Amino acid sequence: MNKNLDVDTVKSFGDEWSRFDQSQLPASEALKIFDEYFSVFPWNSLPPKACGFDMGCGSGRWAKLMAPRVGHLHCIDPSSALDVARKALTNLPNTSFHQASVDDRPLPEGSQDFGYSLGVLHHVPDTAAAIISCTALLKPGAPFLVYLYYAFDNRSFAFKLLWRLADLLRRFICKLPSTAKHFLTDGIAALVYFPLARLSLLAERAGLDIGSLPLSHYRHHSFFTMRTDSRDRFGTPLEQRFTREEITTMLQNAGLKDVRFSDHAPFWCAVGIKA
Structure with a gap:
């Protein structure tokens, strides 16, 4: 039986998180990004000492901020990045680690008080099935937060065309050896991400509307984050994108109700409650 993962993509993330x-x-930037992702998360609905999971934890960068807020956090990832997460979370004894794919369901069904998966499930072959696997682990009434790449459904035609050109570049870079991949994605961060982000910052300070400017979301981010995200964006073999309507349908079909979306970048962040 084929697992719901792409082997090349899993290897790519292992390589990425060992480097980044x-x-x-x-710490201040990590907290800011964490708050952006979790802006729609219903913190007040969690029980005391809540137990939940981070599906596709990668380097553990979000688990590091989540674990101190809950009773126990299960960190799940199929790649070698799990070793990076173990090292990053060594001082957090309320964490446990599972090297597993999303459809392995390494935890008992109906056992978790919350779950989240940020920037992961658009990198598996069947995103809808992956969401179902995640929600199967939740107790009734438990929230599930997900961040999926958006299909630019709230953007202009010109913005979508620019993405299409960038995606052609991704399809080339993602097939390169690791060293070449890192060299090119670092170059994109330096020559594209950084100038456009800082241009947006200047425009914002001048009182201009920056909503339509490419990469304006990175205007307050460090160059390190730009390098990380450039590697993630252009170096990953499998990538899918979804509209807000498609994400709503997938979450509802997985048994989630009261679906809510964040109204700011990154798009799309959504949360639903298990019925």
């Missing part, structure tokens, strides 16, 4: 273990990410 997030130890250089400033």
Whole structure:
């Protein structure tokens, strides 16, 4: 039986997180990005000492901020990045680690008080099935937060065309050896991400509307984050994108109700409650 994962993509993430273990990410910036992802998360609904999971934990950068807020956090990832997460979370005894794919369901069904998966499930062959696997682990009434790449459904035609050109570049870079891949994605971060992000920052300070500017979301981010995300964006073999309507349908079909979306970048972040 084929697992719901792409082997090349799993290897790519293992390589990425071994290089970008997030130890250089400033704590203040990590917290800011964490808050952006979790802006729609219903913290007040969690029971005391809540037990939940981080599906596709990668380097553990979000688990590091989540674990101190809950009773226990299960960190799940199929790649060698799990070793990076173990090292990053060594001082957090309320964490456990499972090297497993999303459809392995390494935890008992109906056992978890919450779950989240940030920037992961658009990198598996069947995203809808992966969401079902995640929600199967939840107790009734438990929230599930997900971040999936958006299909630019709230963007202009020109913005979508620019993405299409960038995606052609991704399809080339993702097939390269690791060293070449890192060299090119670092170059994209330096020559594209950084100038456009800082241009957006200047425009914002001048009182201009920056909503339509490419990469404006990175205007307050460090160059380290730009390098990480450039490697993630252009170096990953399998990538899918979804509209807000498609994500709503997938979450509801997985048994989630009261689906809510964040109204700010990154798009799309959504949360639903298991019925």
